[in-house]
Amino acid sequence: MADSTPISPGRRLRDAWAHGPIAIPGVFNPLVAKMAERLGFHAVYLSGGALSAGNGVPDIGLLALTEFTQAAQLTAQATTLPLLCDADTGFGEALNVERTVRMFESAGVAGIHLEDQEMPKRCGHLSGKSVVSAEVMVAKIRAAVAAKKDKDFVVLARTDAKGVHGFDDAVTRAKMYLDAGADGIFPEAMESREEFERFAKAVPGATLLANMTEFGKSPNIDVKALGAMGYRLILFPLTAFRAAMKTAEDTLRDLMTNGVQTASIPNMQTRAELYDVLGYTGYEERDRAYFGG
Ligand SMILES: C[C@](O)(C(=O)O)[C@H](CC(=O)O)C(=O)O
Numbered sequence: 001m002a003d004s005t006p007i008s009p010g011r012r013l014r015d016a017w018a019h020g021p022i023a024i025p026g027v028f029n030p031l032v033a034k035m036a037e038r039l040g041f042h043a044v045y046l047s048g049g050a051l052s053a054g055n056g057v058p059d060i061g062l063l064a065l066t067e068f069t070q071a072a073q074l075t076a077q078a079t080t081l082p083l084l085c086d087a088d089t090g091f092g093e094a095l096n097v098e099r100t101v102r103m104f105e106s107a108g109v110a111g112i113h114l115e116d117q118e119m120p121k122r123c124g125h126l127s128g129k130s131v132v133s134a135e136v137m138v139a140k141i142r143a144a145v146a147a148k149k150d151k152d153f154v155v156l157a158r159t160d161a162k163g164v165h166g167f168d169d170a171v172t173r174a175k176m177y178l179d180a181g182a183d184g185i186f187p188e189a190m191e192s193r194e195e196f197e198r199f200a201k202a203v204p205g206a207t208l209l210a211n212m213t214e215f216g217k218s219p220n221i222d223v224k225a226l227g228a229m230g231y232r233l234i235l236f237p238l239t240a241f242r243a244a245m246k247t248a249e250d251t252l253r254d255l256m257t258n259g260v261q262t263a264s265i266p267n268m269q270t271r272a273e274l275y276d277v278l279g280y281t282g283y284e285e286r287d288r289a290y291f292g293g
């Protein structure tokens with residue numbers, strides 16, 4: 001008899017990168033997740049930076065775990081794609097991390113990344129960060145691995161150590177984090193193509209994530225080239241967010257200046273396009289069918 005167990009989100013994320021490398025776009029709301037699915041992406045990402053900025057606060061660990069998991073749940077429900085979530089520093093210490101993992105997992109998320117920054121954390125591409133000891137981070141990873149119900153739920157360890165203690169410490173930490181049970185490593189803020197390459201060689205065989213955020217310390221490298229270096233998950237955390245915010249500002253400026261939005265209309269998603277992504281007609285058809293029509 002065929003196994004009817006549904007494939008878990010974590011399993012789907014692992015399967016996606018096994019065929020990888022995959023581009024994982026940050027989706028700053030559930031509608032954007034639907035768009036990404038339609039465009040053929042294999043996974044989507046909930047960025048702490050975008051979630052924070054979208055709610056009007058900087059990315060320094062101000063939003064609560066429940067605010068993250070609520071956004072994650074709505075996003076996961078909007079798409080069949082596996083959702084990778086930013087879990088910042090885990091919302092506390094090792095015991096908090098247990099609960100963090102349980103909450104993200106029950107929100108329907110495929111996996112998270114946890115970072116080794118000290119609070120208040122900041123964007124990994126800013127200077128002046130500090131990191132906790134490797135031992136503290138190892139404890140958090142052990143707690144995360146112990147807490148997951150689905151063995152395929154993905155726990156990636158991000159190290160911000162490169163910008164604090166240098167490249168070698170990032171490599172040492174990566175190895176410790178893998179030994180502690182992390183499924184892969186996110187080396188934050190590599191500063192050149194050569195550093196991305198060197199890191200991949202220093203941690204052979206590991207599942208690696210490359211963060212292609214804009215206006216930071218890393219160069220923008222394409223998915224194919226990063227794949228050839230050994231990276232499997234290529235993150236574009238704020239790409240669509242930054243573009244959308246720029247368009248929003250331009251549109252509001254146009255309206256403010258001209259008292260009418262006509263010039264901005266060509267930049268807009270149309271009503272028909274919106275309803276198409278939402279599957280609006282399907283709702284109407286089902287409603288009629290429930291009434292026997
Ligand atoms: C990946 C990241 O953690 C995020 O929240 O999206 C950020 C991205 C950014 O601020 O550019 C980070 O790299 O710290």
Ligand SMILES: [Mg+2]
Binds near residue numbers: 048049086088
């Ligand atoms: Mg973040």
